[in-house]
């Protein structure tokens with residue numbers, strides 16, 4: 001399976017655009033190490049299965065687990081999940097590509113996603129994104145050469161009361177942003193400080 | 196209504212997401228008493244009698260929906276809590292999830308008991324990581340206290356709650372998309388009928404309710420249907436969470452009686468507009484509902500009144516725009532969103548949302564022609580009522596209403612002398 005097929009092909013509509021998915025290489029595989037759950041992850045896997053009457057239904061939480069274990073859902077990871085859960089590979093790929101929070105490419109250590117939807121837009125999201133572009137020297141969809149930062153636009157993060165805002169990875173929200181705040185945020189992350 | 200219920204956490208000094216604090220505050224007593232003293236049928240009746248209507252967007256009567264669950268099928272019944280909170284402009288459920296999750300859990304115990312459900316799921320959007328963690332901890336704590344699982348409160352009822360994390364797809368908020376997603380699939384909405392109450396998740400009878408809807412149940416059971424009915428209009432009463440965002444001084448979520456006036460919401464609760472600015476437009480119920488002009492805000496924010504004014508209460512996510520707002524740019528953002536989020540299974544929606552965005556991009560960048568306005572309107576028309584789910588209608592409605600209410604601005608934008616273009620125009624490209 002090529003990365004191109006993973007990203008596009010049948011699943012064009014909600015997949016990531018083909019050009020943003022790099023070809024797999026040894027380099028990127030190293031990122032995740034061996035593609036197999038360790039003992040702890042296997043325990044978590046078994047626990048997940050208990051929440052659903054059929055195994056297939058556990059696919060999304062298992063993909064989350066795999067993403068936390070391996071950093072992103074490379075073709076190898078998807079193939080491992082497909083074997084583990086005894087689901088067709090095409091099915092696993094189909095689900096992985098449908099949901100935007102499942103990474104189909106390696107991400108920088110800090111994945112900054114700026115909400116650019118309406119309430120954030122009304123309160124200056126474009127200025128925030130612009131400041132980040134300048135500060136990091138990358139455009140949305142790109143990662144810095146030192147693999148520290150990835151930048152993206154997000155569609156709606158459910159935080160309009162504290163707009164503009166951004167999300168770091170699948171974790172933290174940083175709200176009520178200003179250009180100064182966001183520059184400060186990058187500096188802190190650069191130094192590895194808590195934000 | 197001075198006392199807050201849904202947002203009680205704002206009034207108390209302790210952290211209600213901590214189960215001990217919640218219990219000291221009287222928490223779980225309503226569920227305990229309900230399971231001990233009332234039959235499931237009595238609870239369904241009380242909810243029906245209260246007039247509670249769904250807070251997820253459609254306003255369907257909750258008690259009535261519960262009666263659609265067929266009896267004696269031999270299949271399990273599922274209760275799904277819709278915590279996808281995916282409609283732009285909406286950020287109300289998050290308050291409950293992050294600050295008072297036990298209110299939701301207690302309400303779900305009562306609701307599950309009422310409809311005969313043993314396994315309930317909360318589908319929380321993937322982006323809400325704090326809410327997810329808070330919820331997982333709250334559910335674990337409730338199990339540890341014997342409030343969930345087998346033989347809860349020492350009786351013979353079993354209720355389990357599972358938390359299912361989404362992963363970024365607006366369409367999972369649509370109830371059948373949500374069901375498909377829980378089943379481990381791409382969230383392609385299903386044709387209805389059959390409705391979920393008859394054939395839902397795992398092929399079993401399923402009730403889908405919004406976080407805020409379910410959270411009301413505990414209060415109805417505690418204080419009675421008559422109390423609930425005494426708040427706001429008869430046609431859809433109760434306390435209501437309104438989220439106000441955009442160009443106001445104090446954006447936020449406000450708990451007020453259903454039917455509070457839109458003007459009061461904006462001018463009093465949200466602190467009015469930023470200094471020196473005048474109101475231009477308001478989207479009253481999340482980005483998919485028709486926009487209102489500044490002279491149309493003297494309406495009550497309840498299902499029927501907003502509908503009468505030609506819009507919808509939807510998710511009560513109020514987006515306020517002042518006179519500095521470029522309506523073409525705003526509409527382009529909205530259209531970009533729906534294009535990005537269309538699941539792609541129906542042609543009018545998949546192609547239509549793309550066309551809307553493309554034409555609006557052209558107009559915003561100063562390359563539009565008068566014919567583009569007609570095209571926008573005809574594409575939008577062709578998208579309504581022609582697809583499996585109403586995302587397509589949700590994408591079309593704002594286009595038609597923006598064109599209708601702010602025609603001059605769109606006409607000027609395609610006049611050739613608009614001076615459009617530049618950085619902001621390219622930002623969503």
Ligand SMILES: Cc1cc2nc3c(=O)[nH]c(=O)nc-3n(C[C@H](O)[C@H](O)[C@H](O)COP(=O)(O)O)c2cc1C
Pocket residue numbers: 248249250251252253254255257277278279280281282365366367368369370371403404405406408409584585586589
């Ligand atoms: C495109 C689309 C998105 C929706 N998003 C949500 C949502 O994020 N949260 C929600 O509770 N309901 C949402 N709904 C409504 C649900 O389909 C469903 O009607 C609701 O969850 C039922 O709960 P209620 O009766 O308590 O309102 C959405 C509907 C559509 C068509």
Ligand code: FES
Pocket residue numbers: 366383384536537538539540541544582583584585586587
């Ligand atoms: S059926 Fe796919 S978005 Fe509506």
